[in-house]
Amino acid sequence: MRSILLQQFNGYLSTGGSNRYYIKDLTWQVKQGEHWVLLGGNGAGKSALGATLIGEAKQQSGQRHSTFNNLQLVSSDLQKQLLSANRKSDKPQKVTDILFSEPEINSDLCQQLITALNFDALLNHNFTDLSTGETRKLLLIKALSANSDLVVLDEPFDGLDTKSSGQLNRLLKQLSTHTCFVFVLNRVDEIPAFVDHFAYVSKGLLQHSLAKPCAAKRADLFKLLHLEHTPITIPDSTEPAFISNVNAPLVKLTDAHVRYGEQTIFENLNWTIKQHQHWQLIGKNGSGKTCLLNLITGDNPQCYNNEIEVFGFKRGTGESIWDIKQHIGYISNTLHLQYRVSISALNTVISGFFDSIGLYQQASELQMRLAKQWLALIGLSDKANCAFTQLSYGDQRLLLIVRAMVKHPALVILDEPCLGLDEANRQRVLLLIEKVCAAKTSTVIYVNHHAADTIKGIEHTLKMEDFKPTYYEQHTAHSESII
Structure with missing residues (x-):
């Protein structure tokens, strides 16, 4: 059975310039047939763990062993990098140049995705002319058409309208029979129904993971996320504060x-x-x-x-x-x-x-x-x-x-x-x-x-x-x- 195993992995991700995000003592395995979702608050490290899984992080110690082929990532960081490179270029790339740059792309699946996501009319546009949602669609089509064993989708529904989100969900379900997915999400209502492994990320660590959890276990995890996403607003008091002098x-x-x-x-x-x-x-x-x-x-x-x-x-x-x-x-x-x-x-x-x-x-x-x-x-x-x-x-x-x-x-x-x-x-x-x-x-x-x-x-x-x-x-x- 194919899998990816990270064992006490230590390394870092470059986040622009000399900035680095450090991954410490990460142990995580994703097996063929599993579909994961990483949940947690903003800044918890979900995106970093997803990128580390597919080999984006510089390894300093520990182990990373993969028997998966052709790993793919769709993320806002990748979107920004591609946009920045095109804006600096004298000749912006055409959408078709980006989409068909990979030799292993599945043409039939690619056309199915293009049609489903209503992307036909944009194929001859310059990449820099696309909206945020259209750019996200392009990266999704490219990653999902690449005959990958595993795809990490970091907030894949961001920027998509309701109809496109529904279409993408249906396509992901079809592809889930032969492709492993790892989702990075902030909203629990966006978790696809076929996801069977839930993980809570905090401070760059997989703090809690559930394999095929029952409804009650999922509810406990969602309560944790409710607290994570609730603004720091403590209800008022019925009486004034007891101590007025903060130095006392x-x-x-x-x-x-x-x-x-x-x-x-x-x-x-x-x-x-x-x-x-x-x-x-x-x-x-x-x-x-x-x-x-x-x-x-x-x-x-x-x-x-x-x-x-x-x-x-x-x-x-x-x-x-x-x-x-x-x-x-x-x-x-x-x-x-x-x-x-x-x-x-x-x-x-x-x-x-x-x-x-x-x-x-x-x-x-x-x-x-x-x-x-x-x-x-x-x-x-x-x-x-x-x-x-x-x-x-x-x-x-x-x-x-x-x-x-x-x-x-x-x-x-x-x-x-x-x-x-x-x-x-x-x-x-x-x-x-x-x-x-x-x-x-x-x-x-x-x-x-x-x-x-x-x-x-x-x-x-x-x-x-x-x-x-x-x-x-x-x-x-x-x-x-x-x-």
Whole structure:
């Protein structure tokens, strides 16, 4: 069986002048009979991966092995290159010169494509006289007539009218019986029905791929794309921002420690969190991440044995738990396990206004409207009336994250928000957090164990290992030497 295999491929694509787009550690195989679509946001690297597949990238390391013949690419970059070359030339090329420049062209198929795409009248024109849509038709006809084993089509429907798009779709379906297609698309409604492999691209990597996915799996991927393409517009708040002075710290811990009997979890921890200064908190199991967070929220009684300031309150000076918690949004695996009430998805989001598990108060019209906007942001408007307990684990997780954010708290604490999620839902959660960071309506503390789960906008890191007690390090080293 013929195929193309990229194994830990590293290289680069020249993008004009000295500019380069680097491909890192790409592993991908396309086999005869498969039809792929690459999906993702603008700048995700979809076009670069498509061009790399057919050999356009300069290889630096890794492997690229192909048993396919005559690979073809249709893309806007190719269109621009051809147009630029013709404009610089003293004698612009005729359409027929470009179309029939390849010796292996299938004349009968070429004429069929010309007729189907209503291109006959343009054959004797100069290439530079064609419109954008007509240029795209020319490149499509040429690539599809070349008896190729594989064709990469990068946004093939761009610039085509409705009738031409329909004709092209029908032709692609006919050709799909003997030609492999890889589509690069931004719109899910343009995916041909015969496509059987779906891939999500982010940061130049194939983050998630599905082979012949069921409808539910495709829906999960499309929800991810919904978030990817949704503008960074976080719904409004019901109240003004808590902190008006951006230089005032939200949280300040001085020489913080947690001890249980003779065991010290951490010590000598100094941490100041300023407004819109997002933090990632990392550490091994048992390093004290949750203990530290509970000092901030007031859920650990040792908060009164420490010097802690939260939202202007100094712990132990008569403040109530509500004085603190009303300004905090929180999600953790423990909360998810506790949230087993059978209320609707919409009411789950609304419960965030009242910090309750379940909804026991009447929501205002404004709260209802804002909750619906949050549901739209995460692509769950159609699930507004579905019971929380009947939704998928990934949808539940997104709802609880939105619940933590709905009232625009001064501080949002996300304790392992991706725990238990599959790859598609993990990407959705990371993207949503990225949008919240970019909106600058709340300050985020993000806890995770995986270095790969980084989020754009979180630029500060607190490592719990920096605050281990000395005896703990000695004990660990002694234990390891015994083993």
